[in-house]
Amino acid sequence: MSSPADLAVAFRSLPRRLDHASNAEFPPAIDSASAVDAASADVQAAIVAAATDLGSVATAEGVAAAIDHYHPADWSESQLASLQSNVDVAARAIRTLENLAEQG
Numbered sequence: 001m002s003s004p005a006d007l008a009v010a011f012r013s014l015p016r017r018l019d020h021a022s023n024a025e026f027p028p029a030i031d032s033a034s035a036v037d038a039a040s041a042d043v044q045a046a047i048v049a050a051a052t053d054l055g056s057v058a059t060a061e062g063v064a065a066a067i068d069h070y071h072p073a074d075w076s077e078s079q080l081a082s083l084q085s086n087v088d089v090a091a092r093a094i095r096t097l098e099n100l101a102e103q104g
Contacts, residue, residue, distance in 0.1 A: 001080055002087075004072050008064040010087045011050065015060050017094050018043050024101035035100050042093035050086040053079070 002010065018040060026032035051058040056066035067083070 001077075001084055004067050004070065004075055004080065007080070007083050007087060008067040010091070011047070011060045011064040011067065013060075014043055014047065014087070014090050014094070017091075018097075021094050021097040021101065024098065026101050027103050030100050030103065032100075035097055039093040039097040043090040046086040046090035046093075050083055053082055053086075 021039065022036045026035070047060055047063055048058045050056075050063045051066075054063060054066040056062045
């Protein structure tokens with residue numbers, strides 16, 4: 001499981017990674033608009049879920065700032081596991097988008 005600091009970095013990187021994957025060149029056979037919309041929705045849903053758990057602003061930076069606010073010893077295993085699950089969902093959505101672009 002990732003440390004709180006690693007999770008904060010991972011959440012902060014989501015918008016940049018999504019933007020990069022969204023602006024890739026997709027093969028003509030791929031409906032890039034639908035693929036980008038689906039990935040964006042999955043990333044946003046993961047961020048909202050994490051923000052809800054933390055009581056933070058529902059942005060990647062808001063989640064990361066909330067994570068940074070807590071002392072590492074104050075985290076429970078279940079809280080860290082939930083955050084890890086959320087960031088993993090978002091990362092998988094972005095990786096799916098990257099994989100589609102690589103088909104070209």
